[in-house]
Amino acid sequence: MSTSFVHLHVHSHYSLLRALPKVKDLVRRAKELDMPAVALTDYGAMYGAIEFYKACEKEGIKPIIGQCAYLAVERLTDKRPRIDDKQSQIVLLAETTEGYRNLLKLATIAHLDGFYYRPRIDKAVLREHSRGLIGLSGGLKGEINKALKVDDWDKARALVREYVDIFGEGNFYLELQDHPELDEQQARNRDLIRLADETGVPLVATKDVHYLDSEDAEAQDILLCIGEGKTVNQEHRSSMTDADYSFCDGTHMAEAFAHCPEAVENTLRIAERCQVDLELGKWNFADIAIPEGETYETQLQRLVYEHQRQGLRALLPDRLRLRQMGQEPGNHGDHPGLGGRFVGLVRHRYRLGQSAHL
Secondary structure (H helix, E strand, O other): OOOOOOOOOEOOOOOOOOOOOOHHHHHHHHHHOOOOEEEEEEEOOOOOHHHHHHHHHHHOOEEEEEEEEEEOOOOOOOOOOOOOOOOEEEEEEEOOHHHHHHHHHHHHHHHHOOOEOEOEEOHHHHHHOOOOEEEEOOOOOOHHHHHHHOOOHHHHHHHHHHHHHHHOOOOEEEEEEOOOOOHHHHHHHHHHHHHHHHHOOOEEEEOOEOOOOHHHHHHHHHHHHHHHOOOOOOOOOOOOOOOOOOOOOHHHHHHHOOOOHHHHHHHHHHHHHOOOOOOOOOOOOOOOOOOOOOOHHHHHHHHHHHOHHHOHHHHOOHHHOHHHHHHOOOOOOOOOOHHHHHHHHHHHHHHHOOOOOO
16 A cells, blocks of 8 residues: 555546546555555546546545547648557646636547548647647657657657647656566666656656456456457457556555655646636536527527528438428427537538538
8 A cells, every 4th residue: 555656647437448446446555555646647548538537536536537549650630541649658647726717628620630540639739739739759659759760869858858848847757667578668668767867857657557457458458359350369469468567556566666765756747736616516518609589499400591501401310300490499498508509510510511410
């Protein structure tokens, strides 16, 4: 039992077909290990954020909401075969409630605009939505580690400067991972310690958790096979059985990084900095502007009739046919915010030229 460490790079079953733990089990394990906080950093998405927040509140530990984001090679809109299917990864943590909202925006942009094999963002978008975020450089698939792997120290230093500029001074950390079984990880850890000395950027220790106990490694390997449509006996498939990705205790991490204790201590410092306060149990809708003198209901009806000839009739489900909407005024205006949601959705779908199932 120890309060000397906080896990800041953790995947749940919302890292679809990549990780095993259920959110409540992750939080319960952190509580059992007497950790004051724990992070959730699923791949490119925020599916588990609210469930995680509630579970942490129930157990009395601090939730650190984040994600392991995919970075496009150049622009998130690029979709070049054999080029843009190779993304980098970066860990993003919400330090503030504004940072949490920025994580939501980044995840949305990644799925709607940047999806190519994975939901991707780029540095321009990250810079635009970086307020309230703390960045960790990621594991072996992080951009800095990729540069160090090919001994390109000039690029690695330039990337550090770029990320510090994006996140702000003191908001970017070089991530050491505890995987002593991997020679490459050990080499990158040594490089990162040197890079930290040269640049003054702090270090932080993580485990990149994908399951709770070491005995779960085989089950997680099978999960990866399901995701790729392969069997465990096939070659040329993804596997993480060459190292341990379990939710270890703080004593283990302190011993693993005894040569670099500040990396472990910084997990506590980051946890202390992070404070996201969510107001749950109430509806939150976008404020959709409508012309003066109109209601959401009249605006919705006008939009529907205006676009009837463009095919909206065929796009709407039966319950929202034009005749019904004319006969049932107030159907969507009685619930605060719902009328605005429909108006906004109709406008958005027509801008995109997409079918709408409202």
